[in-house]
Amino acid sequence: MDFEHSKRSMKYQKRLNAFMEELVYPAETTHERERTMAGPEATATLRRLKTEAQERGLWNLFLPSEEWGTGLANVEYAPLAEIMGRSIELAPEATNCSAPDTGNMEVLADFGSREQQQDWLVPLLNGEIRSCFAMTEPDVASSDPRNLAATAERRGDEYRINGKKWWTTGAMSSDCKIAIFMGVTDPRAEPRRRYSMILVPMDTAGVEVDRDLSIFGFHERGGHGEVSFNDVRVPASNVIADEGDGYMIAQARLGPGRIHHCMRLLGMAERAFDLMVARAKGRSAFGSAIADKGVVRDWIAEARWRLEQARLLVLRTAWLLDTVGNRAARREISAIKVVAPRTALWVIDRAIQVYGGAGVSQDTPLPRMWAAARTLQIADGPDEVHNMVVARREIGRYE
Numbered sequence: 001m002d003f004e005h006s007k008r009s010m011k012y013q014k015r016l017n018a019f020m021e022e023l024v025y026p027a028e029t030t031h032e033r034e035r036t037m038a039g040p041e042a043t044a045t046l047r048r049l050k051t052e053a054q055e056r057g058l059w060n061l062f063l064p065s066e067e068w069g070t071g072l073a074n075v076e077y078a079p080l081a082e083i084m085g086r087s088i089e090l091a092p093e094a095t096n097c098s099a100p101d102t103g104n105m106e107v108l109a110d111f112g113s114r115e116q117q118q119d120w121l122v123p124l125l126n127g128e129i130r131s132c133f134a135m136t137e138p139d140v141a142s143s144d145p146r147n148l149a150a151t152a153e154r155r156g157d158e159y160r161i162n163g164k165k166w167w168t169t170g171a172m173s174s175d176c177k178i179a180i181f182m183g184v185t186d187p188r189a190e191p192r193r194r195y196s197m198i199l200v201p202m203d204t205a206g207v208e209v210d211r212d213l214s215i216f217g218f219h220e221r222g223g224h225g226e227v228s229f230n231d232v233r234v235p236a237s238n239v240i241a242d243e244g245d246g247y248m249i250a251q252a253r254l255g256p257g258r259i260h261h262c263m264r265l266l267g268m269a270e271r272a273f274d275l276m277v278a279r280a281k282g283r284s285a286f287g288s289a290i291a292d293k294g295v296v297r298d299w300i301a302e303a304r305w306r307l308e309q310a311r312l313l314v315l316r317t318a319w320l321l322d323t324v325g326n327r328a329a330r331r332e333i334s335a336i337k338v339v340a341p342r343t344a345l346w347v348i349d350r351a352i353q354v355y356g357g358a359g360v361s362q363d364t365p366l367p368r369m370w371a372a373a374r375t376l377q378i379a380d381g382p383d384e385v386h387n388m389v390v391a392r393r394e395i396g397r398y399e
Contacts, residue, residue: 005076005079006073006075006076008072008076009072009075009076009077009079009080012058012061012072012076012080013079013080013083015056015057015058016058016061016080016083016084016095017083019052019053019056019058020083020086020087020091023049023052024049024087024090024091024094025087027045027048027049027090028087028089028090028365030045031043031045031046031089031090032089035221039172039219040172040173040212040219040221040222040223041173041174041175042093042173042175042221045090046090046093046094046221049090049094050093050094050096050127052094053094053095053096054096054127058095059095059096059127060095060096060097060105060125061077061080061095061097062077062081062097062102062256062260063102063105063106063109063125064077064322065109065110067109068105068109068121068125069109069125073318073322074256074259074318074319074321074322075315075318075319075322077263077318078259078263078314078315078318079263080097081097081260081263081264081267082263082264082266082267082270082311083267084097084264084267085263085264085265085266085267085268085270085271086267086268086270086271087271088264088267088268088368088369088372089221089368092264093221096125096127097260099169099257099260099261100131100132100133100169100170100257101124101130101131101170102256102257102260103133103253103254103256103257104124104131104132104133104178104180104253105121105124105125105131106252106253106256106257107180107197107240107249107252107253108120108121108124108240109121110252111240111241111245111249111252112240113237115237116199116238116240120178120199123177124178129175129176129177129178130170130173130175130176130177130222131170131176131177131178131179131180132168132169132170132171132176132178132179132180132202132225132227133168133169133179133180133182133253134165134168134171134179134180134181134182134200134227134229135148135165135182135250136165136166136167136168137149137150137163137164137165137166138164138165138166138226139164143381143382143385145191145195145247145250146191146194148182148183148184148195149163149184150162150163150164150165150181150182150183150184150229151163151183151184151185151187152181152183152184152185152196152198153185154185154236154243156236157235157236158233158234158235158236159185159198159233159234159235159236159238159239160231160232160233161181161183161198161200161206161229161231161232161233161234162229162230162231162232163183163228163229164226164227164228164229165181165226165227165229166213166224166225166226166227167213167224167379168224168225168226168227169220169222169223169224169225170222170223170225171202171209171222171223171224171225171227172209172212172222172223172224172225173221173222173223175222176202176222177201177202177203178199178200178201178202179199179200179201179202179207179227180197180198180199180200180240181197181198181199181200181229182195182196182197182198182246182250183195183196183198183246185243185244185246186243186244189244191247192247192248193244193247194244194246194247195244195246195247195250196239196240196242196243196244196245196246197239197240197241197245197246197249197250198234198238198239198240199234199238199239199240200229200232200234200238201234204232204233204234205232205233206229206230206231206232206233207227207228207229207230207232208227208228208230209225209226209227210225210226210227210228211225211226212224212225212226213225213226215371215372215375216367216370216371216374216375217371218367218368218371251326251327252326254380254381255321255326255329255330255333256321256326257380258333258336258337258380258381259314259317259318259321259333259336259337261337261340261376261379261380262310262314262317262336262337262339262340262341263314263318265340265341265343265344265373265376266307266310266311266314266340266343266344268344268348268369268372268373269303269307269310269343269344269347269348269373270307271365271369272344272347272348272351272366272369273300273303273304273307273347273351275351275355275364275365275366276299276300276303276347276350276351276354276355277291277300279351279354279355280296280300280354290354296354299350299353299354302346303346303347303350306343306346306347307343307347309339309343310336310339310340310343313332313335313336313339314336314340316332317329317332317333317335317336320332321333330389330393331389331390331393331394334381334385334386334387334389334390335386335390337376337380337381337383337386338377338383338386338387338390340376341373341374341376341377341383342377342383344369344373345370345373345374345377348366348369348370348373349370351366352366352367352370
């Protein structure tokens, strides 16, 4: 059992760490200040970092496709995503490795037609546009895809799309030019064949972005849109793969997407850990440094072993994705999707406690980190659904 990263991954890690130290971390304060004026749009700082990342060859690192991406395996990309997660507001997008574009690019690379790839994948890979993924709906429990109610009705050479979606990440930005819409195309089919994924340009008549949803009061770059589709008409050629393939594509998309979130969460938690230790060493109370208090030392020790445990499961899951595929790794994907947010939340919460009042203020990144980690106990499937998947697989082994 070899725990060493590949030489290729280590070269990228060295270059990415240099990019973070030289440009990303120093730009965080300026970027945050600019965001108050930019709203959902990219700041000048972010656009500058994107240009620099492209010039340094730190671009589209997530895509294992030799044709479209770097060819890095999931297990090689994992430590890179962790490094990016240390500056979650800047680094992933600066390197064109941020959701939902990553998942959408993977869908187009794996299932899109040549025409769809030229029209939408290439501009996304070049960072010329951004995209959104319209699946979750406000009126149903979307963790069960059989509940989806939005429709795409085939009429001749076009689809007519109707319904309301929300948590459509990125939809608020003018950079967002294309949505991948998932809706019911055949309500009479068996559940896994009812749905299709269809490309919908955001400027199509009938597409209305109604509002931006905040996360614990925070508004993210690009926003989380509530989007109405009112008799939206698109060519039948906009369907991805074949009609009825939506469920299959969603499962293929969400596997790597979930583990990418987990990789970035580890980086976020590691940064919270660094902040916690630095604060504990630099503050005194009741006659000694906070770092000398037994309870704080217990937190530091427990945070370290929790992080190491989570990282090992992330790397094993990435390795399984590379070696046996998404379907065979479903138990591990579900397990890490529960473990990583819980681990990050525990570490971030202890860091907040060590910081005291400053830990819940805008003077540290900890509140935004906490909000992001807590959201991922719901996004891409709630913990309860993933635990159900793990339990079902385990019980099945005894039948």
